[in-house]
Amino acid sequence: MNLTPTEMERLTVFTAAELARRNLREGVLLSHPEAVALLVDEVMLAARKNMAYDEVIDHAAALLCAEQCEPGVPDMVRIVAVDASFPDGTKLVTLIDPIARGDNDIRPGEIIVGDEPVELFPGLQRVSLTVVNRGDRDIQVRSQAHFFETNPALEFDRRAAWGHKLDVPSGGGVRFEPGIPVDVALVPMGGARVAQGFSGLVNGSLDADGALEAAL
Known part of the structure; x- marks a missing residue:
């Protein structure tokens, strides 16, 4: 039996769908695929059965609910487009x-915050510095940077900044515009205290x- 690429894809979809049906029977939540x-x-089956176009969509929309899927799956399946073979084309x-x-479904990438505020770097001693950008364009420093090694156009007490980084949440940063003094707070770098790069x-x-x- 020789199968076209389209027929092979159809069999692959059918096999995966049968796996999904088996999982539903066994009470296993469905993954995205x-x-x-x-x-x-x-x-595709409903189209082959000559169901009306609108009936096919209504049928598909009633197949699954959030409780039958892994958390986050409903939000990942926003649009499904299928070239279906109807008797008339x-x-x-x-x-x-x-x-x-569902009411409690988790969206992929969603940030779930607690009821209480999160304290950044509890117990660490802060160092306050005034920084002036002596360059001619904005300079942005990110949260993970060893502040001592930032752009030479930034003027501040480099010795006091040794082994420290910005006291900001991970992924955040501070922008320094030319000629404008900015007060920043620094905290000691943690972990193994090894700076590379x-x-x-x-x-x-x-x-x-x-x-x-x-380094000085």
């Missing part, structure tokens, strides 16, 4: 949000003997 395969297979069937989200002034332990003087 399984949910999509089930929706596509049912659309191929038509594009588009499903919009075919899996209704940046301006290449350390590339080793921040606490090694002579490291600060060598």
